[in-house]
Amino acid sequence: MRIKVLTLFPEMFAPLSASILGRAEKAGLLSVETLDIRAFTNDKHRRCDDYPFGGGPGMVMTAQPLHDAFLSATRGFAARRVLLSPKGRTLTQRRAMELAKEEGLILLCGHYEGVDQRAIDLWVDEEISIGDYVLTGGELAAMVLIDALARHVPGVLGDETSAAEESFMEGLLEYPQYTRPAEFLGLRAPEELLSGAHKKIEAWRREKMLTETRERRPDLFEKLELSADDRVLLGLEERKPRRRRSQNRERDEK
Numbered sequence: 001m002r003i004k005v006l007t008l009f010p011e012m013f014a015p016l017s018a019s020i021l022g023r024a025e026k027a028g029l030l031s032v033e034t035l036d037i038r039a040f041t042n043d044k045h046r047r048c049d050d051y052p053f054g055g056g057p058g059m060v061m062t063a064q065p066l067h068d069a070f071l072s073a074t075r076g077f078a079a080r081r082v083l084l085s086p087k088g089r090t091l092t093q094r095r096a097m098e099l100a101k102e103e104g105l106i107l108l109c110g111h112y113e114g115v116d117q118r119a120i121d122l123w124v125d126e127e128i129s130i131g132d133y134v135l136t137g138g139e140l141a142a143m144v145l146i147d148a149l150a151r152h153v154p155g156v157l158g159d160e161t162s163a164a165e166e167s168f169m170e171g172l173l174e175y176p177q178y179t180r181p182a183e184f185l186g187l188r189a190p191e192e193l194l195s196g197a198h199k200k201i202e203a204w205r206r207e208k209m210l211t212e213t214r215e216r217r218p219d220l221f222e223k224l225e226l227s228a229d230d231r232v233l234l235g236l237e238e239r240k241p242r243r244r245r246s247q248n249r250e251r252d253e254k
């Protein structure tokens with residue numbers, strides 16, 4: 001996957017060369033290129049912003065350097081064009097997975113009080129927000145988006161999707177994890193997990209997923225379709241007694 005980032009602060013993207021994303025770049029699975037918007041301005045003072053028409057606080061990013069940056073970035077590169085903005089649709093795991101299927105992306109990082117709407121109308125396919133709060137610019141949001149979707153580019157994480165991710169997709173939070181030692185500062189890991197009994201471990205984990213989701217994210221819990229087993233784990237229902245074979249035979253003979 002190839003990503004071009006249009007930004008006034010290319011130096012902010014240094015963290016992407018560390019860790020898993022750095023490895024993915026070296027392995028040729030992901031390429032992130034920054035284009036400095038300032039390099040495209042025709043202004044003799046190299047300005048890329050101006051006062052808003054109609055007045056009001058702050059500055060607005062001007063259309064010309066953005067237009068020229070997009071012209072340059074799209075030459076020979078068919079890509080979906082995304083503006084990072086608090087006005088956009090909130091990023092979800094599902095959207096990150098979908099965007100990871102694109103061959104190319106161009107991310108525009110907004111700054112100041114906004115971006116001249118004409119540049120948006122001319123070039124932007126989609127606006128994405130990473131949450132209901134306002135950052136000083138789109139750079140951190142772009143890095144969050146790149147990280148979230150890079151995990152879905154085949155080969156970046158290795159084969160396994162993590163259990164945490166799968167449960168999140170199911171609308172559940174992950175169960176708590178423990179590792180050695182079995183006892184730390186007098187705190188013992190749950191006996192169920194130490195038991196080695198597969199069924200017991202599964203039931204414990206499922207119960208924790210359900211109870212943690214109910215406590216921490218009632219909005220997600222409300223949307224769940226609970227199975228009969230889930231209802232038993234939550235104590236909402238009694239476990240149905242297993243029918244004895246002799247009862248089944250009586251039923252079948254009727």
Ligand code: ADE
Pocket residue numbers: 084085086110128129130131132133134135136137138141
């Ligand atoms: N730019 C400023 N705030 C933002 C947000 N919450 N998401 C995406 N881009 C932004």
